[in-house]
Amino acid sequence: MPTQTTSPQVRIGRLDVAITLLLSALGIGLMIENVYTTDVSAPDVAFLAIPAFVAVTIPLLWRTVDPIRALGAVVVALALHAIVFGSAVRCGVAFPALGFLAFSAASRRDGREAQAGLGLAVLGAVLVGAGDFLGFGVAVFGAPIITLAWGLGRVAASRRRLAADLRVRNDELRVARDERARLEVASDRAQLSHDLDALLHRRLGELARLADRGERSVADGTATAVLSDIERESRATLDEMRELVGVLRSDHDGSATTTPQPTLTSLEALVVRAKGADARLSVDGDPRVLPAGVELSAYRVVEHLLDALEDAPGIAVNVRFADDMLELSVGGPMRRRSEVSAAVARARERVELHRGSLRTSTHGGRAEAVAALPLIA
Structure with missing residues (x-):
């Protein structure tokens, strides 16, 4: 039986506890019926069969933490129970326990570990058939059901991997979109830089021509009007530059x-x-x-x-x-x-x-x- 109740990634959940308590209660009830109907072939120690059978269901607590070891613990518990107490009706609880654990092993483990989980679950079904009061035929009925549960677990694992891949792909697409946006903002800023350069050439040329007019107008007394034109054009130039430079401000998250x-x-x-x-x-x-x-x-x-x-x-x-x-x-x-x-x-x-x-x-x-x-x- 696993000795740790938690792992760094997965902890024993409420559903694990609920399933364990339910099957343990059913197992105790099943063993009580076995004892009182003398199905247990070891009458001297028959009363111990009731608490001993709980060892078959307790490993369900670890079905999400470590399903492979939990399956191993169930198989060992079934074998010991059959050796000590002989034939009894165990399939009603053993098969559901093996099914739950087979599903968890298939959905949470890959490769050889998942296959090992199926092997242990089928071995458990064989042990149930070998020591069951109803005969070995119950194993023929229970093994396919356990295999089906394992197959459903593989389907669940595949869907979980697909969902994880889709999340990763979505994150990559978002990063790519942001990078493309950043490059296009840089393109915008480059275009505005070109506009600023053209504005400076045009405006400075106009101011130079106005300054030449100012030199010629000193003699005829019109310098004041020319200086007023220079001031007006200079302010207009500053306003246009302020607008362009404002757009060109660093926008790293553009x-x-x-x-x-x-x-x-x-x-x-x-x-x-x-x-x-x-x-x-x-x-x-x-x-x-x-x-x-x-x-x-x-x-x-x-x-x-x-x-x-x-x-x-x-x-x-x-x-x-x-x-x-x-x-x-x-x-x-x-x-x-x-x-x-x-x-x-x-x-x-x-x-x-x-x-x-x-x-x-x-x-x-x-x-x-x-x-x-x-x-x-």
Whole structure:
């Protein structure tokens, strides 16, 4: 009999205790009937057959921890019980005990260990038949049932391995998706870097031409107007640079999933690709073309907020075009709170780039977010 009641991975559970108590009670009842009907062929020690038979059922406590040793213990207990007490009716409890242990051995062990479990269980059935008062024929009936239980255990083991493989594959796909998103964000940032370089060349060229005009205008008294133009253009340059540099800020957890510079017309494809055909996209107001920076940020805000939601039905995205505001609403079943916080933080960064606002709420396992991007400076 196993000497340890626990293992690092598996512990004796309540179901193990319940099965053991039930079969032990049935075994005691069966042995009492054997003693009182004189089925036991060793009448001098017949009363000991009652507690001794509990040794056949006690190993069921270890059916999940160590089913192979538990089966060995049951086989030894059956052999000793038959040697000491002779023929008796044991099949009514022995076969269920062997069946439970055969199933556990097949479902929790692989290869030779699983085959050893089947061998021990069949050997136990043979011992029951050899020492049973009803004759050896009960073994012919019980062995196939035990083998069937073992086969069901192999099926359960296969399903458990398949579920584990699917979990691993799902994790790998999630990692691959995040890596692809990171690469596409880097592509976005590279495109914006190119735009920044072009902006600097254009704006600095304009400022240089204005400075040349200022030198020529000192004599005729128009220098003040030229300096005013230089100041205005310089501020405009700074504003455009601030917008581009804000987008270029490090976004290590970015999760872009489309090509660079997407627009609001790509939202439907984004929603279907990210959350499936059950996700809903609705548009209110007066749809129109918006500044490229606003459309890009709006697309990314929706994308980040979708990352906070589970891939499940019930996801709704609404885009509302107001006169001076673009409002984006995203809601659905939420993921783990840490993932929601990270996705909302990325969306908030995009919204603050345009001096907008973002409101979020969670209740009943759902997350709701409303982002507003102003269209008038």
